[in-house]
Amino acid sequence: MLIASWNVNSINVRLPQVLAWLEANKVDILSLQETKTIDDKFPLSEFKNLGYHVEYFGEKTYNGVAIVSKTKPSAVQKGFKAETEPFSRRFIEARFGNLHLLNCYIPNGQAPGTDKYQYKLNWISMLRQHLDQEHKKDELLAIMGDFNVAPEPRDVYDPAEWEGQILFSIPERQAIHTLIDWGLIDTFRIFEKEGGHYSWWDYRQASFRRNLGLRIDHIWATTKLAQSCTRAAIDIEPRKLERPSDHAPVIAEFNI
DNA sequence: ATGGTTGTAAAACAA
Numbered sequence: 001m002l003i004a005s006w007n008v009n010s011i012n013v014r015l016p017q018v019l020a021w022l023e024a025n026k027v028d029i030l031s032l033q034e035t036k037t038i039d040d041k042f043p044l045s046e047f048k049n050l051g052y053h054v055e056y057f058g059e060k061t062y063n064g065v066a067i068v069s070k071t072k073p074s075a076v077q078k079g080f081k082a083e084t085e086p087f088s089r090r091f092i093e094a095r096f097g098n099l100h101l102l103n104c105y106i107p108n109g110q111a112p113g114t115d116k117y118q119y120k121l122n123w124i125s126m127l128r129q130h131l132d133q134e135h136k137k138d139e140l141l142a143i144m145g146d147f148n149v150a151p152e153p154r155d156v157y158d159p160a161e162w163e164g165q166i167l168f169s170i171p172e173r174q175a176i177h178t179l180i181d182w183g184l185i186d187t188f189r190i191f192e193k194e195g196g197h198y199s200w201w202d203y204r205q206a207s208f209r210r211n212l213g214l215r216i217d218h219i220w221a222t223t224k225l226a227q228s229c230t231r232a233a234i235d236i237e238p239r240k241l242e243r244p245s246d247h248a249p250v251i252a253e254f255n256i
Numbered sequence: 257a258t259g260g261t262t263g264t265a266a267a268a269c270a271a
Contacts, residue, residue: 108271
């Protein structure tokens, strides 16, 4: 079972790249973030032509998440039960047999001290509540997506410069640690202990060419699921293309 | 240096 997550920064702009990547990598399930389109305009038929099913939860201009899969999920939840309209389309969850996949686009947060920063911390707290109320720690479960947080110094190209900045401030790192504490394992770190591996590079200042990146896209699995993880990686190839997303896809393989 | 780039959508705003 090969699963992946990719913040595509507009599914309509990135569609040819996403389709080509799916054909080349043949993943079973691909979670998308920042689709940036309403559900009526999601390019469903293009995915269907490749034999994929899609569950999507989008909105105009901003945010939007989707789960692309070879098989149709048995249950889908869009947004958290605690959320009331209007709320951003940042969360979608699907069940494939006994495998629970949660796809999230955690808010960026702009800068510490702002309203958006507090919203980010609140959103992560809501995600933890969702886990507490809707799931059990002994499930085969993964949370994947754009977390907009680099968990550790080795996930940042210049941790001293980034200390206290958005994506690497202490309260954000503590907030996503409450997800780890619930019982999740960062699949990438099962296999790779060194720094220098990133999933996002700013469009500006030739950041990708100079590998000035952060590892903010993650696939975190329960202990039970992580036991069967045979591979986890970041595929930086799509970031090298013309008109790339600023994020690279992350993948994890499970022997289930 | 409060810069730089991209997407949406039509002037800012979000990232």
